Amino acid sequence: MCLILKVKYPEELIQVLWKCRLYANAAIRCVGGEQVQVLSPGIYNRDAGPDFLQAKLRINNLLWVGHVEIHWDAKSWFAHRHQDDLRYDNVILHVVWENECEIRRKDGTIIPTLQLKDYVSADILKQHHHLQQSRAWIPCADQLQDVPLHIKLQMLDRMAKSRLEAKAAEISLLLVHYKNDWEKVTQQLFAESFGMRVNKHAFSQLIASLPANILDRYQGKRKKLEALLFGQAGLLSQDPSDNYAAELHDQYVYLQQLYQLRPMSSHEWRFLRMRPANFPTVRIAQLASVFSEMTRICQLIVSTENLRALQHYFVDISTSEYWSTHYIFGKVVKKHAVRITSTFLDHIAINCFVPILYAYGHRHGDESLLMRAIDWLNQIPVEQNTITSHFAKIGLSAQHAADSQALIQLHRAYCEPKQCLSCAIGIHLLGRTRS
Structure with a gap:
């Protein structure tokens, strides 16, 4: 357990802490005293409804399978009117940073509440603050060289596909404009x-x-x-x-x-x-x-x-x-x-041939x-531009055009807007500070 100043952290941070298990996992207890063992944090839900679906928890040695809802504070349950939404009746755990009140289902049973701040290292929060307040070219510029290669490659692969998907979406709009x-x-x-x-x-x-x-x-x-x-x-x-x-x-x-x-x-x-x-x-x-x-x-x-x-x-x-x-x-x-x-x-291949081929394949399955x-x-030599040269200087060198396109996407979609909590590199940097 650690003493943490009362700062309102973004709900996205609490979701990442839960999803990636960035907390002291040995003996966590709900505010009501129930002992909790997290077998699976669940599947992150991007649609309406609880934040994590089909989580598996052992609460007081009883196996529960259901949903987990994340909030900054317990009162948000009522602010979001979850008490009137049947989709939240299958919530088996309410994870909050600050707990002020009790939450019940429609049948009157109490939903166990975990106050996560009691189990999160202050070092993780300091790292999050460092990344968000950084004025460097990218938030992790001073730490990127220490990130394992496989994590960098994982993010590059994800970003290369993300950039192709983004270009395919733009092509879809043009197809509407030009009547297919x-x-x-x-x-x-x-x-x-x-x-x-x-x-x-x-x-x-x-x-x-x-x-x-x-x-x-x-x-x-x-x-x-x-x-x-x-x-x-x-x-x-x-x-x-x-x-x-x-x-x-x-x-x-x-x-x-x-x-x-x-x-x-x-x-x-x-x-x-x-x-x-x-x-x-x-x-x-x-x-x-x-x-x-x-x-x-x-x-x-x-x-x-x-x-x-x-x-x-x-x-x-x-x-x-x-x-x-x-x-x-x-x-x-x-x-x-x-x-x-x-x-x-x-x-031309990078900016026309490849996007058209990808979009055509996507459209036709x-x-x-x-x-x-x-x-x-992967066959095209790496592009030489300010983004690729900056990344090379701080420990992330592109090997071919797929990498350089990935770096452009990473910089624009994640580094510039400081979306570190959605980045494999940022999450790794949070996790390595766990004590």
């Missing part, structure tokens, strides 16, 4: 990949602005697709700087009138502090060349077993010759390569596609 048109959704994700982080939204707007099936209509007609995409992007000047730009402008004016097109504002595009090879003008030219060769990209993704074979379809696609001596319209530069690089194809998507991520 997988190819249109794939074209949007493919285009967003060309925008990288800075111009992702602008590329999304560009594809969304195009009439249905227009890319299919002009497949094989690269110049028309260049005119269409550059025109819709708002990047064709009314006063063209050279013959190439003038030709695209004239073709776009025709297409604009034919399809009643409304172009984007050129201000949507970002050029500052970017490598010229990533300028949106260059990426739009590459995108037009890809769509000139193929538009049924989803079909290609799903039907291709091997990731490198899929990427090989895009290796030899190049832009118009104009872009080998230009990064923007009207300004000649030294001749350079404009093919899609293998590194950029890996980026095809486990083999889900496994293939994860396998593809």
Whole structure:
């Protein structure tokens, strides 16, 4: 037993302490004196009803199987009106931090109450406070290197799947918007990949602005697709700087009138502090060349077993010759390569091929596609970004793209909002302080 200052801890902490048995387990007793042996804390319930279902307890040497409800204090039972809810009549133990009153079932029998604070080490609470108050890059930055590798790997595996599930959910929303048109959704994700982080939204707007099936209509007609995409992007000047730009402008004016097109504002595009090879003008030219060769990209993704074979379809696609001596319209530069690089194809795979494959498998109940998507991520080299480099410095290095995607998900969904109580690493750090 330990003396703990009266601080109102979150109910989630009490749930974790119960679920993970982070308390002195030797001889715990209810407030009424009943001796309790926890055989199973139960299954955490994410839906309405008691917090833990089908718990197995031995209370005064009598086996009980039923539900466990968790509260900060006993009065919360009445505040939540559990006394009027029949689902709580099968509660066999009420676990609270502060006990102030007796709880009874509808038939008048008392529900045993365990005041958990009497059995929790002060060191666990100090660790929880340390994690929540930390101002480090992530709460456990000063302790992460001491966490066993198998726990880190367990969390990375969970986060990699969580990130794929999140992307699949986003794709499901796009499918609703595009009336179940997988190819249109794939074209949007493919285009967003060309925008990288800075111009992702602008590329999304560009594809969304195009009439249905227009890319299919002009497949094989690269110049028309260049005119269409550059025109819709708002990047064709009314006063063209050279013959190439003038030709695209004239073709776009025709297409604009034919399809009643409304172009984007050129201000949507970002050029500052970017490598010229990533300028949106260059990426739009590459995108037009890809769509000139193929538009049924989803079909290609799903039907291709091997990731490198899929990427090989895009290796030899190049832009118009104009872009080998230009990064923007009207300004000649030294001749350079404009093919899609293998590194950029890996980026496209991470942000388009893999999510589409996973979402398609999820939607159609095809486990083999889900496994293939994860396998593809494991084949791609680790992404280099601030998140992966920060984690590497404090003891968690990514080995491949599945890991780097997992680290991004971990940082955004758990570390930044300090969801340590939902993280295997955070729970381990709480548990190791138990005395």
